[in-house]
Amino acid sequence: MTSYGTRYEDHGGLLTRVVDRTGCVHATLSWRGDQLSALEVPGAVVRGEQLVDSLLGPAHAIEHAGERVTNMSAIDWARPTQIPVIAAPMRIPAGAAAPIMNVIALLAARTGVPALRYAGSYPTHALWRTLLRSFQSTATEVQFTADALGRATRVARDEIAIDFVPAPHERVAIDRGHAELRDGIERVVINGISYVPDGSAARLVSDGSEHRAEVWFADTRHAHVATLAPDGVLLEGPHPLRAYASDVIGRAFPxxxxxxxxxxxxxxxxxxxxxxxxxxxxxxxxxxxxxxxxxxxxxxxxxxxxxxxxxxxxxxxxxxxxxxxxxxxxxxxxxxxxxxxxxxxx
Known part of the structure; x- marks a missing residue:
């Protein structure tokens, strides 16, 4: 058991399932020897068998509903030492990329890998934010994304000299979503919306004893969606958002x-x-x-x-x-x- 009750099941020293304290399965891994056969997370399946991608070279297929949606660069799943490149991140179902990266961080942490680096063409702001959910880094977002356009243009595959230390989060399922925890709650996802402390509209507000998923516009709270305890237990909600009425809805900006x-x-x-x-x-x-x-x-x-x-x-x-x-x-x-x-x- 871990800090928040997650159970990591393994066979022969290889991780096979990630199950939270509610019994929800967040990842399933099947192996052939020490080679990954498949990784299943909500919304996606990564195939362990390698294929050849015209841009990435050796790669794994990522599937949704039985159809391949994109590829990711091949990695050593038994002991990951590099963050994979996803050929077309926008084609992965919403919410599926983060659990894939979290499993990679978990596998690296379990095998003592001190840090991983990204060697791809898309060091984007979205990728940076996704990685920080499962890794830690002393670098900044500006440093990571500094040559994003240049790397995309030349399809770069050299490593960016920024270390990402494995720091996987635990997921706890709640009604219509989940909470992500490391040293306390860091993110709550409800109906596909992420509530985080620095959120623009969807915001996670904490007073130490509880965490509230709320919607804010300017300095005014628009809606209270849910309340959670520090360990991710849902105390109240989730409440549906009421339809918003305004005379300007539908009007175009000149x-x-x-x-x-x-x-x-x-x-x-x-x-x-x-x-x-x-x-x-x-x-x-x-x-x-x-x-x-x-x-x-x-x-x-x-x-x-x-x-x-x-x-x-x-x-x-x-x-x-x-x-x-x-x-x-x-x-x-x-x-x-x-x-x-x-x-x-x-």
Whole structure:
């Protein structure tokens, strides 16, 4: 047993299942000798058999619902020493990449690997955040992503000189989601939404004795979703989010406003992405919407921003509203740009 009751089952010294204290199975590994046959996590299966990928070379297939969705670079599963490269991360079902990385961190920790490095083309901000859920590093996000565009352009496979020390989290299933714990609760996922301490809209608020998953816009709490004890036990909720009504829902941002926001967003994203951010925010439609626990989203129809930002912040002044919109859009714009770059390189 571990700090929060997770059970690690093994056979012949090889990890076979990760089961939390509620009995929920978070990972299943099957082996042929010391070679991985398959890793199953919620939403995805990684095949241990190696194939040849045109960009990655030796690789493992990642499947969803019986269909291959992308590949990842081959690793030594019995004793991982490198963080794998995923050819098309955007094709993996939402929420499946993090448990794969957590299993890799767990396998490395169990076999005494002191640190792993990433040797791939996509040192993105999203990957950095995913890795920090299962590893620790003394480096910064800026250092990790410094040459992201250059590496993607040349399909780089040399190691980035940044160590990631295995520090896997424990997952505890709760109604409609799970909690991630290391030294206490670090993240709560409910209905696919991650609540974290520094969240923009979906926020994890702690007072020491309990942790509350809440939705915030500006300095105002919009909704209380759930309350958890420090060990991840669900004390209250999850409560459904009520539909949000506003006169601005469905209205599009005029071109002049998009152009002004483009400058602010370009200052809020990493410098590498700034030129592309100006272009995409100016060119793509932006509309007001009811986005539940999300401040902003992006799809084929363009960007959407939660109407609560208008209702809560516009009365405080348009300058403050513009800054809030840029803050909400920046991570979504960065993710959209990164996804398009990755698609072009696949």
């Amino acid at each position: 071109p002049a406003l998009r152009a002004a926001l483009a400058e602010l967003v370009s200052e809020a994203v990493p410098q590498l992405l700034a030129p592309a951010a100006r272009i995409i925010v100016t060119a793509r439609p932006i509309r007001w919407a009811d986005l539940g626990a999300r401040a902003a989203t992006y799809d084929d129809g363009g960007f959407a921003v939660h109407a609560a930002l208008w209702d809560r912040i516009a009365p405080l002044g348009l300058a403050r509203l513009a800054l809030a919109l840029a803050e909400a859009l920046a991570p979504v714009v960065a993710a959209a740009i990164t996804a398009e770059w990755q698609l072009m390189s696949v």
